[in-house]
Amino acid sequence: MIEPSSHLFRVAVWASSDIGCVRENNEDAFGFDESLGIFVVCDGMGGLDSGEVASSRAVAAILSSFRSTAQTEATVGSRLLVAIDAANRDVIDAAQILPVKGMGTSGGMGTTAVAAAVDGKRLLIANVGDSRAYLIDNGQCRQITIDHSYINELIRKGTLTAETLQSADLEGMQSIITRAIGITSEVEPDIFTDDLHPGAAVLVTTDGLTRYVEAPEIAAVLAAFEPSLVCARLIQLAKERGGHDNITCLLLVCLPA
Numbered sequence: 001m002i003e004p005s006s007h008l009f010r011v012a013v014w015a016s017s018d019i020g021c022v023r024e025n026n027e028d029a030f031g032f033d034e035s036l037g038i039f040v041v042c043d044g045m046g047g048l049d050s051g052e053v054a055s056s057r058a059v060a061a062i063l064s065s066f067r068s069t070a071q072t073e074a075t076v077g078s079r080l081l082v083a084i085d086a087a088n089r090d091v092i093d094a095a096q097i098l099p100v101k102g103m104g105t106s107g108g109m110g111t112t113a114v115a116a117a118v119d120g121k122r123l124l125i126a127n128v129g130d131s132r133a134y135l136i137d138n139g140q141c142r143q144i145t146i147d148h149s150y151i152n153e154l155i156r157k158g159t160l161t162a163e164t165l166q167s168a169d170l171e172g173m174q175s176i177i178t179r180a181i182g183i184t185s186e187v188e189p190d191i192f193t194d195d196l197h198p199g200a201a202v203l204v205t206t207d208g209l210t211r212y213v214e215a216p217e218i219a220a221v222l223a224a225f226e227p228s229l230v231c232a233r234l235i236q237l238a239k240e241r242g243g244h245d246n247i248t249c250l251l252l253v254c255l256p257a
Contacts, residue, residue: 009198010116013039013071015250016231020208021243026052028206028248029111037118038083040065043108043131043206043251045180046066054091054109056257058181062115076119077191080126084189086183087113091182099189110180113189114145114204116256123202129177132210134218135194136201141219144192144202148179201227202252205234208245212238228252 003124027044029052042058044051065083074082074175076226095109112129120232125133127145135142181187213234221233231249238247 007229008257009196009254011037012212012253013250014228014231014247014253016235016249017206018235018243020237020246020248021239022132023244023246025052026246027055027111028208028246029055029059030204030248030250031063032250033063033067033149036066036070039116039118039204039250039252040061041114041131041179041204041248043110043112043129043208043246043248046178049191050055050095050109051111053094054111054182055162057090057094058111058113062113065138065253066115068118076117076124079192080115080117080124080191081189083115084126084128086115086184088181088187092149092170092185094184108182110182111179113181116202116250118196118252121196121198123194125194126189128181128187128189129180131204131206133192134203134205134215135198136203136219139219139223141203141222142213143215144194145175146190148190149177151176155179183245199257200254200255203256204236204250204252205247208243208247209234209238211245211250212241212243220230222251227251 032039037132037195042055044055062083065086116128130147133144
């Protein structure tokens with residue numbers, strides 16, 4: 001069971017997913033178990049077959065695995081790693097047997113994954129791909145995760161800088177990710193930790209939002225709207241600015257106990 005955060009705060013959650021303005025189906029998925037403090041967002045890869053199947057299966061596998069280890073002595077961090085591995089194996093196995101729309105056999109499928117776990121006053125995030133988690137605190141919004149994307153890899157290696165990024169010809173490169181669930185037999189998630197306290201909030205979201213809405217705007221929306229309205233408002237902003245992808249937002253808010 002989720003610890004009551006030393007009775008300092010309780011975690012409330014709101015989530016919403018939208019098909020966007022262009023896509024014909026929604027390949028995003030989300031799920032959570034408040035009693036265990038586990039919250040998941042996945043974005044099926046549109047360039048591969050059955051992205052919507054991959055994302056929904058990955059969410060289910062992560063939640064199932066995390067529940068199955070709840071009574072063990074394993075740390076939350078290790079349980080997240082086990083859950084991500086379980087999702088990877090599930091998606092790979094499903095790709096071997098599930099037919100793809102319009103085809104007799106599956107050609108493979110994949111998905112990003114961000115799993116957030118609340119462990120007392122600590123937040124742990126496991127990330128694969130370019131879906132993101134943000135921490136919003138004291139009016140500031142900070143990206144927790146690091147994108148596993150082609151462009152970000154160029155930045156990390158020093159091939160691109162913030163200055164050259166603006167003028168570089170990267171047409172079609174924005175959506176290429178370098179790690180995903182269901183693509184290779186082994187997956188390497190990043191694990192991040194942060195501290196939580198009353199008033200802090202966490203947004204887990206797909207790139208259908210982050211392509212259009214910057215971190216300062218996320219903080220401004222959270223400051224201006226009731227928490228129950230934040231996800232809908234962020235999705236509305238993304239759609240007003242093009243909405244070329246599916247958009248999913250999952251918001252955690254630490255409220256006084």
